[in-house]
Amino acid sequence: MEVPAPGMIVRRSAPEGIATKATKSGRSRRVPIGNRVLPIVERLKVDKLPSDLLFTTVSGSRLHRSAVLRTMRWERTGRGRRIHDLRHTAACPWLARGVDVSTVQAWMGHASIATTNLYLHHLGTGADLASLERLNRAPGATGGPSAGRAGEQQ
CATH class of the missing domain: 1.10.10 (Arc Repressor Mutant, subunit A)
Structure with a gap:
């Protein structure tokens, strides 16, 4: 979403091992995208429909939490914090x-x-x-x- 300001509409959740579902509150929400993050989001949305997942694997598949944690070496980099x-x-x-x-x-x-x-x-x-x-x-x-x-x- 670009009007009135850059942002994402969060409508659904896709937890690992569970079918896509509504957000926890059951409502969609608009989340702003700051200027420093906007170029990254612009690159991620190339060749995607508005209904497609934004954060996916290189092949376009759903990006699972466990893969993100592994790739980021979260046990070390997270320093005891949760995602x-x-x-x-x-x-x-x-x-x-x-x-x-x-x-x-x-x-x-x-x-x-x-x-x-x-x-x-x-x-x-x-x-x-x-x-x-x-x-x-x-x-x-x-x-x-x-x-x-x-x-x-x-």
């Missing part, structure tokens, strides 16, 4: 950059905003962010400790 943890890797920067929680909820396909709110604990509170900003100010900057009296040599 599902990549969803956190996507959601947290969106939220940290100010994307509205309800928009992230739609992109993630969460039925409840409470599920999306679980990602917020990774970001800290507004008080955490404000305090860290104060700590990172240069000495003498507004709100920071004084670097010395005006005109004094340090």
Whole structure:
């Protein structure tokens, strides 16, 4: 999908060993594609119909999770993380950059905003962010400790 902005429509799931089925929520969702990822997606969709799977093997067959894990050497590169943890890797920067929680909820396909709110604990509170900003100010900057009296040599 390219209008109004680049994105993918997620309509189905194809877990390994199970027939293609609807998404967990039963609804399709639009997921945005950032500018850095767009060229990769453009290459992947060459000679494919909109109804075709985007991520496939070289021969066009369904790409199974086990093959992805093996190819990526996930036991080593994943460092104890699950593939599902990549969803956190996507959601947290969106939220940290100010994307509205309800928009992230739609992109993630969460039925409840409470599920999306679980990602917020990774970001800290507004008080955490404000305090860290104060700590990172240069000495003498507004709100920071004084670097010395005006005109004094340090």
